[in-house]
Amino acid sequence: MIIRHLEKTYPDHPVLRGVSFQADPGEFIAIVGASGSGKTTLLRCLTLQESWSRGEYIFDGHNVLNGNPLSRLKIRRSWVYLKEDPGLLQKKTAVQSVLEARWDQMSLWRKVLRKSSMDEHVYANDFLEKVGLLDKGAEKVENLSGGEKQRVALARALIKGAKRIAADDPVKGLDPQSVSRVMEDFRNVAKREQVLLVCAMQQLDLAERYATRIIGLSKGQIVLDIPARKLTAKEKDLIL
Template identity: 55%
Template sequence: MITVRNLTKKSKEGQDILSKISFQAGDGEFIAIVGASGSGKTMLLRCLAKQEKWDQGQYIYNNQDITSLNIFEAYRLKREWGFLNENPDVDPNKDALKNVLDSRYQHMNWFRKLTRTVSQDEHVFAMDYLEKVGLLDKGRDKVAKLSGGEKQRVAIAKALIKGAKVIFADEPMKGLHPDAQARVMEDLRSVSTRDNGTVFCSLSNLDLAERYASRIWGLNGGRIVLDINGRRLTPRERDMVFS
């Protein structure tokens, strides 16, 4: 469970970028964040992922106040969270399997971390996660040769294998073919429905949000002006978000 109270983020000039945002989000939710350009979608994700400092507000994660964290608490939290960018965080010079295994080393003993060797069990484990995102047949392919959608799905597998319980995805569909967009959205939805994780995903494509998300937030002027279960927005609701 995630609880946020009065999240406020200001610009250097003192203007509100995000203003008094409050919500609760539970396990198994796929939350799409929609809004016009400049509405604050990316900043909200970065604040929630603790990649940006807040000017005000309280952050509760699994009954623990994480508003302020020391370096050790931040490292532990990073192991439980995944962040997906428009440009997937993958190594183009390695194959898909080695990319996924790179996220698994943190769970191995010091010798395997140092030597970068993996057991047969870890190898099979990584292949299982590639299969979850539909890339079992691409495990030995260099990432540089994969399509944009396939690279994004490798990034999702990397987040899942490290044990991410919360995934923050910032415009992960940009530049992807419609078929690839659908597959990535299905993979993200599976994180919530199959793995009971929580997904926050900013989207410019409202249709994708309406089709795949279990919950939709409409952001306008740095505020959540709409918070509904996933469905097609009414004309009035669209005006609230995009006017």
């Protein structure tokens, strides 16, 4: 995936200005920057939830922005977008929440009966195990912690076969232990499943500790793009 000269302008002001980078499977990219730097808008442009004012979006050598609406829809569906609130149904169990993501792949008669098979339950539990929640499969979502809900959302993305995941401040408001577990899962899943994971966040220490790459935004422009490591004071000043 290659982004060239991405610009996003609203009637009253520009938000993204000349953003260019390449992203590959297996990367866990932290998009960092101060509030208003364009992090969320960048995620929404990557997932084609926002139109682009200018730029090229290259997949398999083709600029999908020049393609027909069907090709753009295909790219949009190839992304899973994780928000601060995963939007899970509170009365569903964790395994039921994961199975819902496979709804469009179930047979017609199972959709009519609204009943999944034992094999499908086992399959869903396999994905809960990938995010360390096998023991929580029978728990209702309302009884899960914020971090556990995010990990269920990650399992849902994986069972759908997602190869690209965008996460917008997914650990905001979580306790430190939950933050660590969610971020570890993100890093491990990206590497193990060869998923491209792009995460917008303000916490530089989390980006340094867990990501494989850090892209820093300031006023809608990339001011830093490096393999993840401890940032220098000068680098932090560029971003914040």
